[in-house]
Amino acid sequence: LTGAFNSMVEEIDQSTQALRNSEQRYRIVTEFANDFTYWRRPDGSFEFISPACLDVTGYSREELFSQPSLMEEMIHPADRPMVDQMATESGDPINCNHEEIEYRIITKGSSIRWVRHNCRPIVDDNGTFLGRRGCRSDITERKQVEDQVSHMVLHDLLTGLPNRSLFADRLYLATAQKERN
Numbered sequence: 001l002t003g004a005f006n007s008m009v010e011e012i013d014q015s016t017q018a019l020r021n022s023e024q025r026y027r028i029v030t031e032f033a034n035d036f037t038y039w040r041r042p043d044g045s046f047e048f049i050s051p052a053c054l055d056v057t058g059y060s061r062e063e064l065f066s067q068p069s070l071m072e073e074m075i076h077p078a079d080r081p082m083v084d085q086m087a088t089e090s091g092d093p094i095n096c097n098h099e100e101i102e103y104r105i106i107t108k109g110s111s112i113r114w115v116r117h118n119c120r121p122i123v124d125d126n127g128t129f130l131g132r133r134g135c136r137s138d139i140t141e142r143k144q145v146e147d148q149v150s151h152m153v154l155h156d157l158l159t160g161l162p163n164r165s166l167f168a169d170r171l172y173l174a175t176a177q178k179e180r181n
Contacts, residue, residue: 036136039122042129044068056115056138058108076104076112102139114143 036056039048045068049061057064057074064070075083083103100118107113119134154166 034138036138037134038064039131039133040068041131047131056113056136057105058111063108074105074107076106079103105136113138113140115139 033050034052034055035050036053037048037050038046038053041047046065049064051061053064054060057070059070059074083101086099086101100116102114102116104112105115115136116139117134117136119132122130122133124130154163154169155161156163
């Protein structure tokens with residue numbers, strides 16, 4: 001009996017250690033990721049929020065846990081119709097339609113950041129809906145570089161005035177509009 005008990009205790013200790021190792025690996029991955037990842041329950045509350053939420057949104061994990069509606073409220077008013085349209089088309093009020101979407105958010109500090117957002121449903125083996133997992137990646141720097149490159153292509157580098165490429169583009173648009181009307 002003592003041998004069986006010691007064997008069970010040793011098995012439990014090994015399982016506990018394996019669980020701790022797994023949790024440590026999981027924590028390392030989530031704590032060092034730059035993307036804000038989350039898991040929302042079917043009622044919209046959060047099951048999990050990665051530490052990167054503070055860097056991306058300016059809101060702490062505690063603030064988002066206590067007020068899940070902040071996720072939708074921080075969407076820039078000019079981008080809100082686009083996000084709502086995608087949610088309507090997918091039939092999902094929280095925009096979880098397998099498509100990546102880029103839009104602006106207003107952070108807690110009132111700065112504007114661009115994010116790439118994607119979301120997927122979580123379903124167990126029985127087909128029960130458990131919520132949504134999502135990710136918001138900060139793409140602000142990329143958007144700024146795109147704007148700079150676009151400006152450089154369409155404007156003279158020395159004077160900053162519109163160049164021949166911009167003129168040709170505007171001429172093409174005006175001609176196409178004239179033909180339509």
